[in-house]
Amino acid sequence: MNNDSTTKILTCIICPNSCRISLTYDPDTQEITSIHGALCKKGKDWVEQELFKPMRTLCSSIRITGGREPLASIRTTKAVSLSSIKELMELIKASSIKAPVEIGQVVLSEPLGLDCDVIITRGVDRL
Amino acid sequence: MEQYDVLIIGAGVIGTSIARELSAYDLKTAVIEKEADVCFGISSRNSGVVHSGIHYAPGSLRALHAVRGNELFEELCSQLTVPYERIGKLTVAFEESQFPTLEKLYTQGVENGVPDLQIIDAKRMQELQPGVGGARALYSPSTGIVGPYELTIALAEHAHAHGVDFIFTEEVVSIKNRSDLYEIQTKKGSQISAKIIIDAAGLYSDSIAHLAGIDSPRIYPCRGEYYVLDKRLEDELQLLIYPVPGNHSSGLGIHLTNTVEGNILIGPSNDYIENKEDLSTTVQILARLREEGHELLPSLTSSDFIRSFAGLRPKLTPPEVGGFGDFIIEDHDRFILLIGIESPGLTASPSIAISIREMIANHIPLALKKDWDPSLTREERFLELPEDRQEQLIAEDPDYGSVVCRCEGITKAEVLQAVDRIMGPVTYIGIKLRCRAMMGRCQGGFCAPRIAEILKTERDITIDEQFYKGIESPMFEGLLREESPHE
Amino acid sequence: MNEKINVSILIIGAGPAGTAAALGAKEAGEDSILIIDRDTRAGGILNQCIHDGFGLMRYKRALSGPEYAQLDIDSCHKKNIPILTDTYVHTIIKGDDHFTIKAIATGRLYSIKAKAVILAMGCRERTAGAISLPGSRPAGIYTAGTAQRLLNMQNTLVGRSCVIVGSGDIGLIMARRMTLEGAKVQAVTELQSYPGGLDRNIRQCLDDFDIPLYLETGIVSVHGNDRVCGITIAPLRSDRTLDMKNSQYITCDTILLSVGLIPENELSRSLDIAIDPITQGPIVTGDLMTSCPGVFACGNVLQVHDIVDLVSEEAKRAGRTAVSFVSGAYADTKELFSIYAGEKIRYCVPQVITPSSTTTLSLRVTEPITDATISITNDATLIKKRRYSFTQPSEMIQIEISVPENLVGSLEVNCE
The missing domain is CATH 3.30.9.10 (D-Amino Acid Oxidase, subunit A, domain 2)
Structure with missing residues (x-):
């Protein structure tokens, strides 16, 4: 191990196993030299990503008009970069959909040019 | 300026007991309270014990009123359907x-x-x-033992049903003695006059007395x-x-x-x-x-x-002395001061009310109302009723079947009745004290959101107008996403 | 209207446990099943858990709570398992060969006869009173789950600036939710030296938004008469008393409490079912039967879970064994042996087992442990041993064991 390398322990958030993955990397070249402690391949991939460009699934609520309930819950179909979440929230806050809505229904398609849709996760019947 | 024969300051158990006692007579009476509801002070925050009278020095007012009050309690509570x-x-x-x-x-x-x-x-x-x-x-x-807030609320409701006015969220800031009439001003600028003032302001009896220029001991x-x-x-x-x-x-x-x-x-x-x-x-x-x-x-x-x-x-006793002082109940030229009514104040309340009525009779001739009915009936809790009665009620009002407060088993119909019984602004504490919703082991965790919804849909009280214990006490920040008013 | 119903199996609660129990019973061949729920919508607490991460074990996908719940609700509908919502069970009476259940719903009363009852009522949050939150009692103090329901179901934001007391998962999830909705989460405080919630939630709910977590920190006082105006917190000294010299005042308008969950066993207690003082759920056999024959328990009413997939699995099992009970295949003469939570083990469910059976043990450790070895022994005989590189109280551990035929005394679970 050379002196320039950095070691970090990250807790994997892919699943509730919460693996503590230890990784060593060169902060200048962003090259990862070793990864230990992941129980699966997904965890290995995740930790590489997490270090330089963390990705998150965004879950929130969208305004429903004319429904039995005022809100439907929503989420992105894929994880998006953490840095894009603020802007995406603003878009969601400004949107509203007419009831009825059902699970899986796309309410925002590729918002902000992101590689994902925003879908309904709790249906709301018409009033 | 609204004019009363008697103005009672303070809607605790003492104030409401006096109000109920006076409601039997041909008098124009009002109760004024700085808080949003009755029994927001001492009266809802005690052990709820009706004492026997063993602890008080013979001849003291505490001994007299505790023993006489204790005797009166059974009949009083059965009249008012209070536990x-x-x-x-x-x-x-x-x-x-x-x-x-x-x-x-x-x-x-x-x-x-x-x-x-x-x-x-x-x-x-x-x-x-x-x-x-x-x-x-x-x-x-x-x-x-007695339900102290159930009692205070019942006393107030009974008094109100027999003509006593209740004025909430009004704090008395000035009292002037105009020879045969006291003129009162409130913080909000309301003016009220009354021939007789009853100072039943609990912790603030001393300040109220001082407003009237009476040299009262401090609390x-x-x-x-x-x-x-x-x-x-x-x-x-x-x-x-x-x-x-x-x-x-x-x-x-x-x-x-x-x-x-x-x-x-x-x-x-x-x-x-x-x-x-x-x-x-x-x-x-x-x-x-x-x-x-x-x-x-x-x-x-x-x-x-x-x-x-x-x-x-x-x-009335300072920290360095400790112990108990006796109640002070004095008539200062139609300003009747009640101070130091600590334990056994709850026990003493029905007895004190009688003494106050007698003191008032020294100034104003009292005539009993012919139509005064001492009772206040109240339906028992739905879940404690026999099944045939439940069936009957549920047929009349389907809301009896919807349980809002799961811990105490309180139905939507009972919550709405509680809301409608509140005389001042609707508050969560007011609802809680009247029907026990939010008072159980989850402390409103499950039912407070249901109540928020019920207030909104059944009584048009928006999220912004829902208060915990007074109009300075908002329950919520507001809506997450804007809703149009016609939904 | 007083409706009379006869069923084989009555399930109380239509959350993930209740619906999965019904499906388990149906798969085992039972057709006469009824689910009752007091909420207006089936799905239980999952309806308000709009964050993702549910179903990773069962479906290999990260679903939100409502999506996960809906899958089992849909299966119940497809299999003609009725679910009565807005229906509140207030009384259960045990008869000779059946139970009588009294319930009420909008406009009607129910009187139900059932051969077996599955308890799936879930849990409630510990309150300010339960943790003795000191200070005043203004508006603005909510349990995290209550704030979550208001926010996610009722379009109501409880406050703009909050401190979260306790680092349970719901509190962590709410820290992120409130932040995303524009509120400022000032801090999360925790009495223990380790967080109450899962690590993944610390990372994505607190670290992502730079929300400080103060471990080993207690509450000195809540401030405010009408509405919360602040809170004073202080670190704990080694004797667990508050170090007032280092106390700090934080201005806020809201306090959210995430200080643990309590299984809702009031109905169970009315049947005199034995309750485990640690889990606060019923004491059950490996078949998830309580001390009252014919009454089964699963999900959070039995023990507080951190992963819903495990709730579903447990509940299916309860459904299946309830069927074997009503069909008479259940031998109630089986000998029972206790399992004791030993060294560094907080609890173990089931608490009693029968010999020559296969049983899944659910347990939690008492403190975070690196290189943990958990062993299940009977007398001096080792039944099973499992190693964990790291484990902590927030993670439920499940170990499947084959209980031998010949047991001596009781079993013991230890961790070193």
Whole structure:
């Protein structure tokens, strides 16, 4: 191990196993030299990503008009970069959909040019 | 300017008892209260015990009103459909050195006219309360328990039904004596006049008296902290058990108290504080109460503590003196001052109300109303009714079938009735005190959101207009996403 | 209207446990099943858990709570298992060969006869009273789950600036939710030296938004008469008392409590079912039967879970064994042996087992442990041993064991 390398322990958030993955990397070249402690391949991939460009699934609520309930819950179909979440929230806050809505229904398609849709996760019947 | 014969300042148990007593007579009476509702002060924050009268010096007002009040309670509570039980009390001596105190209390009680007092031995104590500690006890069967806020609310509703006006969220800031009339001004600028003023302002009786230029002694707020325990433990305690009081104690000692609802209280502590609004509980006292609770009730577990609260006593004795002062009830030229009405104030309230009515009769001739009905009927809790009655009610109002508060088993119909019974602004505390929703073991965790919804859809009270205990006390920040008003 | 119903199996609660129990019973061949729920919508607490991460074990996908719940609700509908919502069970009476259940719903009363009852009522949050929160009692103190329901179901924001007391998962999830909705989460405080919630939630709910977590920190006082105006917190000294010299005042308008969950066993207690003082759920056998024959328990009413997939699995099992009970295939003469939570083990469910059976043990450790070895022994015989590189109280551990035929005394679970 050379002196320039950095070691970090990250807790994997892919699943509730919460693996503590230890990784060593060169902060200048962003090259990862070793990864230990992941129980699966997904965890290995995740930790590489997490270090330089963390990705998150965004879950929130969208305004429903004319429904039995005022809100439907929503989420992105894929994880998006953490840095894009603020802007995406603003878009969601400004949107509203007419009831009825059902699970899986796309309410925002590729918002902000992101590689994902925003879908309904709790249906709301018409009033 | 609205003109009254009698204006009562303060809507606690004393103010409302007087209001109800006066409602039987041809008088124009009003109650003015700085808070949003009745019994937001001392009257809802105490042990709810109807004392027998053993603790008070013979000849004192406390002795007189406690014994007479105790006698009146049974009929009063049955008239007003208020939960009341005469369950009895043991005052326990743990060591021989305390026996003389027990004797003294017995003699004093007999002199005060307390009925059926007995000094009993450990064997008899065990029969009354299995597992109780102590060597000897004074048994006072006439000691009872009452729902203190149920009583205060019922008194107010009954008075209101018989013509007494209630004015909420109005704080009296000026009182002028105009020879035959007092002129009152409130903080909001309202003006009211009355021939007679009754100062039943509890912790603020002294300041109200000062406004009228009366030289009243000062009140020292003395805080008592309590825990409320889960109803699971209801059967553990058959009657009230108090330790023999110490010589200079300002309270009656930390003890367990049954409530009419089946929750046991632990407390109260006894600490003089500076601020009359400070109802905080403290880390130190709560820890002490927990410790004593575990000692007094070995089957207690940590999840049995469902709430803590604090109440204030309006004491006339300064901290360095301690003990108790006697009630002061005086007529200062049609300004009737009631001050220092601490324990046994709740017990004394019906008796005090009679004395006040007699004092008023010295100034205004009183004529009984012909149509005055002493009773206030109230439907029992839906889930406690027999099934055929439930069926009948549910057919009349389907909302009886929808349970809002799961812990206490309170239905939507009962919540709405509680909302509609509130005389002042609708508050969550007001709803809670009237129907017990939010008062159970989850403390509103599940039902407060349901109530928010019910207020919004059934009574057009928007999220922004929902208050916890007064109009300065918003429940919520607001809507997450804008809703149009017509949805 | 007083409706009379006869069923084989009555399930109380239509959350993930209740619906999965119904499906388990149906798969085992039972057709006479009824689910009752007091809420207006089936799905239980999952309806308000709009964050993702549910179903990773069962479906290999990260679903939100409502999506996960809906899958089992849909299966119940497809299999004609009725679910009565807005229906509140207030009384259960045990008869000789059946139970009588009294319930009410909008406009009607129910009187139900059932041969077996599955308890799936879930849990409630510990309150300010339960943790003895010191200070005043203004508006603005909510349990995290209550704030979550208001926010996610009722379009209501409880406050703009909050401190979260306790680092349970719901509190962590709410820290992120409130932040995303524009509120400022000032801090999360925790009495223990380790967080109450899962690590993944610390990372994505707190670290992502730079929300400080103060471990080993207690509450000195809540401030405010009408509405919360602040809170004073202080670190704990080694004797667990508050170090007042280092106390700090934080201005806020809201306090959210995330200080643990309590299984809702009031109905169970009315049947005199034995309750484990640690889990606060019923004491059950490996078949998830309580001390009252014919009454089964699963999900959070039995023990608080952190992963819903495990709730579903447990509930299916309860459904299946309830069927074997009503069909008479259940031998109630089986001998029972206790399992004790030993060294560094907080609890173990089931608490009693029968010999020569296969049983899944659910347990939690008492403190975070690196290189943990958990062993299940009977007398001096080792039944099973499992190693974990790291484990902590927030993670439920499940170990499947084959209980031998010949047991001596009781079993013991230890961790080193």
